[in-house]
Amino acid sequence: MKLGQATIKDIARELNVSSSTVSRALKDYPGISDETKRKVKELADKLNYRPNAVALSLRKSKSFTIGVIIPEVVHFFFSTVISGIEEVAFANNYNVILCQTNERLDREKSSIDTMLSNQIDGLLVSYSKETTDFEHFSKLMDLEFPIVFFDRLPEISNAVNVTVNDFEGAYQAVTHLISQGYKKIVHLAGPKNLAISKKRKEGYIQALLDGGITPDESLIVECAAGTEKESFDVTIVLFDNPENRPDAIFAHHDIVAAGAMMALKSINLRIPEDVGLVGYSNWQFSSMIDPPLSTVSQPGFKIGETAITMLLEMIDKKKDYQKEPVHVVLDTELLIRKSSVRL
Amino acid sequence: MKLGQATIKDIARELNVSSSTVSRALKDYPGISDETKRKVKELADKLNYRPNAVALSLRKSKSFTIGVIIPEVVHFFFSTVISGIEEVAFANNYNVILCQTNERLDREKSSIDTMLSNQIDGLLVSYSKETTDFEHFSKLMDLEFPIVFFDRLPEISNAVNVTVNDFEGAYQAVTHLISQGYKKIVHLAGPKNLAISKKRKEGYIQALLDGGITPDESLIVECAAGTEKESFDVTIVLFDNPENRPDAIFAHHDIVAAGAMMALKSINLRIPEDVGLVGYSNWQFSSMIDPPLSTVSQPGFKIGETAITMLLEMIDKKKDYQKEPVHVVLDTELLIRKSSVRL
DNA sequence: TTGTAAGCGTTATCAA
């Protein structure tokens, strides 16, 4: 920094009073003469005095800063969550330090380390795909450091979580496909170690069972990378043999669905006539592609808002969620568009 | 914070040495016996010592934190830029504080204020649509506070800027439309006060002139909000009269183009046969819609990387760009897809 | 090779 920011001392010197007097005057402490208050405030204004948050942070052991750990910013869903976080943070005078892990565990760990040394007051986490051991989080939680997990559920018993109802979202999506007469429904699943993937898969299976269809393991294919290309290739293989082809796909997110859509088009299968398709997450493009993609929408903004609101309560000690652990589950919404409607 | 983090003092006390010795040992200063170093480091490890960045920041007047001001996180382009920023910041051990303005000037100002009181070392800015007066920035620059502007060019003479070549991007897009035989080309323009909007409009006009077409003001319509709905409505009006209809659209970004596409479809105009369409920014959905949208791709990640790299150089005093102001202009790339090819 | 002390900007405590 340069800026030669004016400090309390500068004001004190100029006014021939002590820094404590200035400090008090600035915050309208009782026991300071109106005259002094006026002079101090005037000069502060004139010098464009701005309290040094770093000094305050050191003094008070509180930084008004929270850290956010996120896999990738360039994900429509996550950017929505960040947006929700940012709004509430701003409204409560908190700063947000952002770190993206690019789905890497080492980066997750080192980001947490720098954030901690920057004395963040709490942490909002959606952990990386590589994370299977949660000790770096649970260690902190044992020391009562406030953490709220969102979207991705950690395997930590007393964790505070905000997620969407992935089971229900998947269940509704697949039930909808069944109601449209699709019978052989593929699930392009997410990485095994993510709880969200498991939940969606369970929802898929339960919907099949409830719809009188026997689940078939060979119709569940993991698309771990989550790229268009990956699901394109997977889809081509699945639909290669014209005999006994699947007639629908439930993809674990919209990018995966988009890859599948391209693959289907490339082998001249019509959507939704020949194959029904439902994605997940309601990416921005989903309503714009052709045919518009049915999808399960997640309330990203609200997830962000909810997570940080709970975190701030923990920081302010209003609630001790870790003692009575809470798992907030927000509802998804099935958006039925053309890609899955053939009746 | 809680965490009861171990401090240098704790280590010193336990080892019966002074804190300065511990401090020196930790950083391998010369003149500390190997024996002491070993003991100190061992204990530091054991206590899981983590330097307090806040104390350091206060002591050194340097926070290793940079602020990022951005209109909206939920913009594919901006999230790409953030990603680039984040990468370089992480590699250089800098933290990133993020503030989104939601295109509001008051929020821009107050965000800068809190960031400054948090002693950020520099600022990366893409200012809001409401910003027409740049004094809150130039004041800081006069005090030699490092700022790099990206994407949106401020009206400040000695500003350091990183943008893309919007004139050229627009010029190429429109020239391409002309080469495809389109003659009556609409421009759905951006907000007037943004330099990027002006540049794109100028590129559009120059391309027309160079293509032997006389620009027609009535074919330039401002879509300030940039929403699908807005451009949908505008497009309907423009193409309402079957006689002497326009035959192409150059939109100032892809969302606007997508709205126009829907409008054209809704009145049964075929793309690209009847109407050619080119957007701007290469949003993630652009290649997935039908027909795939031709667009001008901006190197968002690279913009972020470049901007922060320059900022770090300014902070480290390696370069004083403000003395020899620099405007880095990165090249766009015209992505020709189906929506604009009819030959 | 190590220790002492001052200082970064602020506030809380105690004293005047």
Next chain:
DNA sequence: TTGATAACGCTTACAA
């Protein structure tokens, strides 16, 4: 009503 002092955690002259 105000001031002096110590402290938050760390670094760095200067002294020993």
